[in-house]
Each structure stands twice: as C-alpha cells, then as structure tokens.
Amino acid sequence: MKEYYLSVIKFPLLVSSSLFILAIAFFGTALGSYFRLGLSLTETVVYTMLFILLVILVSSWILTLLATHHPIRPKWMLNFSKWMLAFVYYYLARALGSITLQKKESWQESFLNFNNEIVLSQARDISHKNILLLLPHCLQNSECKIRITGDINECALCGKCDIAEIKKMAHKYNVKAAVATGGSLARKLIKDHAPNVIVAVACHRDLTDGVRDAWKVPVYGVLNERPNGPCFDTTVSIKTIEFAIKKFQ
Numbered sequence: 631m632k633e634y635y636l637s638v639i640k641f642p643l644l645v646s647s648s649l650f651i652l653a654i655a656f657f658g659t660a661l662g663s664y665f666r667l668g669l670s671l672t673e674t675v676v677y678t679m680l681f682i683l684l685v686i687l688v689s690s691w692i693l694t695l696l697a698t699h700h701p702i703r704p705k706w707m708l709n710f711s712k713w714m715l716a717f718v719y720y721y722l723a724r725a726l727g728s729i730t731l732q733k734k735e736s737w738q739e740s741f742l743n744f745n746n747e748i749v750l751s752q753a754r755d756i757s758h759k760n761i762l763l764l765l766p767h768c769l770q771n772s773e774c775k776i777r778i779t780g781d782i783n784e785c786a787l788c789g790k791c792d793i794a795e796i797k798k799m800a801h802k803y804n805v806k807a808a809v810a811t812g813g814s815l816a817r818k819l820i821k822d823h824a825p826n827v828i829v830a831v832a833c834h835r836d837l838t839d840g841v842r843d844a845w846k847v848p849v850y851g852v853l854n855e856r857p858n859g860p861c862f863d864t865t866v867s868i869k870t871i872e873f874a875i876k877k878f879q
C-alpha cells in the first residue's frame with residue numbers, strides 16, 4: 631500500500647516542484663529587475679503576460695489535482711485539465727525527473743497511476759455501455775499458431791497465455807476486447823469502436839504514449855509484466871483488469 635502511494639505521488643510531486651521552481655524564478659527575476667532599474671513598458675507587458683501564464687498553469691494544476699478525487703464539471707473544464715496533463719504537466723514532470731535522475735519507468739508509472747485516479751473519480755460521469763479492453767500483442771504466447779490481431783475471439787483458449795482468461799472475462803462482462811499490434815492499429819480500434827472508456831494493457835512507454843494520445847477518452851492503464859524480457863511472452867494481472875472493468879460497470 632505504501633509503495634503504491636509513493637508511486638502515485640511521485641508524478642504530482644514532480645509537477646508541483648516544477649511549478650514552484652518556475653514561480654520562484656519568475657518572482658526572483660521580476661522583482662530583481664523592478665528594484666534595480668524599474669520596469670520599462672516592454673518589460674511590464676512581458677512580465678504581466680508571464681504572470682498570467684503562471685496563474686493559468688498553477689490554477690489548472692490545482693483543478694487537475696482536484697480531478698483525482700472529485701468529478702469535474704462542466705466537461706470542457708475536465709477536457710482542458712486532461713489536455714494540460716497530457717501535454718504540459720507531463721513534460722514538466724519529465725524535465726524535472728531527468729534533472730533529478732529519476733528512473734523513467736518510475737515517474738511514468740506514477741503518471742499512469744495518477745491518470746487512473748482521475749479516470750476512477752470521473753467514473754460516475756462516464757457512460758459505461760461501451761468498454762474497450764485494449765491488449766498488446768506480446769501477451770500472446772510466441773508459439774501460438776493463431777495470429778490474433780484485432781478481435782481476440784480467434785483465441786482457441788488453450789491456456790498457454792493470459793489471452794484465454796481475458797477472453798473468458800470479456801465474455802463474462804460483455805466487454806469488447808481487442809489486440810493492437812501497434813499505435814496505428816490501436817488508434818484505428820479506438821476510432822472503430824468509439825468506446826466510452828478504455829481499459830488498456832501495455833508496458834510503461836506504450837501505455838504512457840497511449841494515454842496521452844487518446845487523452846479525450848478515459849483510459850484506465852494496466853501495466854503488463856515482463857518475466858521474459860520486453861515485448862516477449864508478457865503477462866498481466868487478470869484481477870487488476872477485472873477490478874477496472876467492475877469499476878466501470
């Protein structure tokens with residue numbers, strides 16, 4: 631539990647620290663210039679615009695933090711917060727994570743957990759009729775003679791990989807499940823199925839890219855396990871997938 635908590639707060643800590651550093655840098659520079667020589671008209675305009683930008687960054691971050699515990703309405707406000715998360719705060723955390731030598735996978739996992747908290751807290755506002763379970767092809771046993779792309783119903787349920795259990799679970803909960811062999815197919819599957827919510831399984835990098843890429847759709851991310859190395863005969867916690875599906879049903 632403690633480890634999960636730490637992996638959740640790493641990302642918000644990096645973003646909050648980045649904003650704090652930006653604020654210190656801004657006020658240090660602006661006040662320094664003011665007390666040394668006074669501000670010219672151009673400097674006043676520039677500092678005012680930077681101040682407005684800083685206020686937007688901080689207030690939107692507070693909104694994003696609130697979104698992890700409360701449904702955000704109206705929808706445009708939630709979408710703005712999700713866009714900021716995917717395309718602004720993500721980069722702030724990445725920059726500070728690199729400077730402070732944080733392991734990439736560690737803050738990416740925290741980003742995914744943070745995003746999951748937001749998706750769960752907005753669950754009441756999500757229409758649950760159309761859930762898409764999106765899986766990576768590396769979950770399939772490498773010796774399987776059936777090539778599964780798209781629909782997982784082609785799986786013969788031999789039980790050599792987790793696809794069998796996932797297929798049974800998809801039938802049990804009446805959820806669409808599909809295997810994506812790459813980002814382009816994942817995008818196509820999302821476009822074709824137009825899901826209300828996605829439960830996606832992938833590695834740190836693919837899942838982070840996917841969550842950001844599909845930022846308009848709520849994506850609950852589940853990390854796969856890689857006992858045989860990356861992209862080869864991977865596994866996943868079936869219980870975690872089931873937990874996510876139940877939350878949205």
Ligand code: SF4
Pocket residue numbers: 770771774775776778785786787788789790791792793794
């Ligand atoms: S469980 Fe399905 S996908 Fe996995 S090896 Fe067996 S037939 Fe292939």
